[in-house]
Amino acid sequence: MQRYFINEPVPEDQRLVLPKDIAHHLVDVLRAEQNDELEVALNDQKVYLARLISLNPATIELQSDLGTDAELPVEVILACGLPKTKEKPELIVQKATEMGASRIVFFAAQRSISRWNPQKQAKKIERLQKIANAAAEQSHRNRQPEVVYGGKLSDVLKNEPADFKIVAWEESAKQGEEANLAKTLKQLQPGQKLLAVFGPEGGLSAAEVDQMKEQGVVPAGLGPRILRTETAPLYLLAAVSYQLELAR
Amino acid sequence: MQRYFINEPVPEDQRLVLPKDIAHHLVDVLRAEQNDELEVALNDQKVYLARLISLNPATIELQSDLGTDAELPVEVILACGLPKTKEKPELIVQKATEMGASRIVFFAAQRSISRWNPQKQAKKIERLQKIANAAAEQSHRNRQPEVVYGGKLSDVLKNEPADFKIVAWEESAKQGEEANLAKTLKQLQPGQKLLAVFGPEGGLSAAEVDQMKEQGVVPAGLGPRILRTETAPLYLLAAVSYQLELAR
Numbered sequence: 148m149q150r151y152f153i154n155e156p157v158p159e160d161q162r163l164v165l166p167k168d169i170a171h172h173l174v175d176v177l178r179a180e181q182n183d184e185l186e187v188a189l190n191d192q193k194v195y196l197a198r199l200i201s202l203n204p205a206t207i208e209l210q211s212d213l214g215t216d217a218e219l220p221v222e223v224i225l226a227c228g229l230p231k232t233k234e235k236p237e238l239i240v241q242k243a244t245e246m247g248a249s250r251i252v253f254f255a256a257q258r259s260i261s262r263w264n265p266q267k268q269a270k271k272i273e274r275l276q277k278i279a280n281a282a283a284e285q286s287h288r289n290r291q292p293e294v295v296y297g298g299k300l301s302d303v304l305k306n307e308p309a310d311f312k313i314v315a316w317e318e319s320a321k322q323g324e325e326a327n328l329a330k331t332l333k334q335l336q337p338g339q340k341l342l343a344v345f346g347p348e349g350g351l352s353a354a355e356v357d358q359m360k361e362q363g364v365v366p367a368g369l370g371p372r373i374l375r376t377e378t379a380p381l382y383l384l385a386a387v388s389y390q391l392e393l394a395r
Numbered sequence: 396m397q398r399y400f401i402n403e404p405v406p407e408d409q410r411l412v413l414p415k416d417i418a419h420h421l422v423d424v425l426r427a428e429q430n431d432e433l434e435v436a437l438n439d440q441k442v443y444l445a446r447l448i449s450l451n452p453a454t455i456e457l458q459s460d461l462g463t464d465a466e467l468p469v470e471v472i473l474a475c476g477l478p479k480t481k482e483k484p485e486l487i488v489q490k491a492t493e494m495g496a497s498r499i500v501f502f503a504a505q506r507s508i509s510r511w512n513p514q515k516q517a518k519k520i521e522r523l524q525k526i527a528n529a530a531a532e533q534s535h536r537n538r539q540p541e542v543v544y545g546g547k548l549s550d551v552l553k554n555e556p557a558d559f560k561i562v563a564w565e566e567s568a569k570q571g572e573e574a575n576l577a578k579t580l581k582q583l584q585p586g587q588k589l590l591a592v593f594g595p596e597g598g599l600s601a602a603e604v605d606q607m608k609e610q611g612v613v614p615a616g617l618g619p620r621i622l623r624t625e626t627a628p629l630y631l632l633a634a635v636s637y638q639l640e641l642a643r
Contacts, residue, residue, distance in 0.1 A: 245626050286620045287620060326641070328637070333642075370495070371464070371465040372636075375533070381630075382494065385629065385634055386641070390642070392619065
């Protein structure tokens with residue numbers, strides 16, 4: 148059944164006029180008819196069965212809460228140093244959405260070769276948010292993660308509060324640091340926030356790692372293999388899901 | 396330092412004439428000179444420090460075993476239903492190599508839309524093997540995973556023996572099956588083999604799943620979100636690494 152995300156609360160009378168783009172997709176593209184059923188995820192992160200009760204304007208009436216929950220029990224915020232190519236942020240956003248990220252922040256790391264100037268930022272983020280929204284639908288998420296541009300690392304650390312903060316650091320892998328990720332994930336309680344920072348292709352600078360350590364961000368190895376900048380966030384999300392959803 | 400994989404045993408006299416493609420890359424492309432050092436991974440899956448002792452023919456002498464091991468403690472064989480696009484097998488091979496897969500088998504699932512005819516197979520596999528080899532170097536693996544075309548699912552089940560066999564089944568996620576993956580991974584002992592089967596975009600057919608269950612392949616959910624065909628193997632590998640390398 149078709150599922151749409153609508154960033155609205157549950158209406159008091161259970162009726163909702165569909166936003167224009169969704170109405171267009173449902174009525175003009177899919178040719179839905181009166182009384183057809185659909186699923187809508189509202190901003191309470193619940194998924195409802197709904198019925199199309201009129202076509203013009205396209206209006207739905209909620210039938211029941213489907214009670215499905217595909218969200219991770221914790222919020223994972225990824226902070227990714229801007230990669231070099233256009234494809235890598237897209238891959239990160241699509242796959243991280245499938246794997247349950249709640250928020251994806253790109254930042255200009257010291258060794259980021261690519262820079263998003265202020266004019267470009269809005270367009271880039273808009274495109275990435277669309278990819279996230281499509282992936283959220285496809286993976287049956289209850290919510291769409293937010294994709295944002297976070298500026299510098301210091302801004303990210305200031306603006307993204309979290310209960311636990313880790314940084315995936317290449318040197319951790321080389322030095323065989325193996326304990327911190329599991330230690331952190333085993334402490335995480337439902338509803339808490341984890342911020343995970345990843346460097347761009349060239350890695351994080353020693354200054355950036357020092358800056359993070361001073362602020363209590365814990366360096367955590369993701370196993371002994373060197374993962375690319377777009378692979379490491381996916382490893383992290385799978386580990387969070389495995390530890391909190393499957394292995395408990 | 397430059398690292399090469401050479402599919403040869405350790406020579407008795409510690410000296411090795413480099414294969415032509417490696418000699419060309421080292422001497423003609425990188426312009427290495429006599430006495431330059433390099434790293435070579437031999438077929439004993441160890442990485443050696445070596446010295447270039449002559450240029451024509453390009454010959455190295457092993458200096459010492461570097462003692463580095465970036466391999467998973469178990470062998471993970473991925474069996475992936477052929478995806479529709481050319482890009483997805485490439486993505487699977489590159490990322491699965493980074494994450495430690497020991498062998499990647501593509502097979503013609505009932506719902507695979509793409510088919511590799513016998514003429515195409517060799518070329519496709521050759522290209523994918525090159526991607527695996529490059530990813531193995533980049534991720535500092537001790538070995539290159541083998542990429543093969545496995546024919547039909549029944550052939551794969553016959554030709555790929557393993558201590559544990561699981562299938563990532565979309566219905567497992569929908570039915571909330573959460574225990575089997577962790578149960579399997581916690582039983583895996585170092586040196587054992589895990590075969591993990593993944594469907595193509597359209598999923599596995601009920602007949603395929605039944606066929607596997609009859610042969611003792613365990614359906615295992617990978618969390619409550621629906622993962623794309625190219626994402627599920629990466630989740631699995633990260634979970635294996637997390638459970639066996641970090642959380643133990």
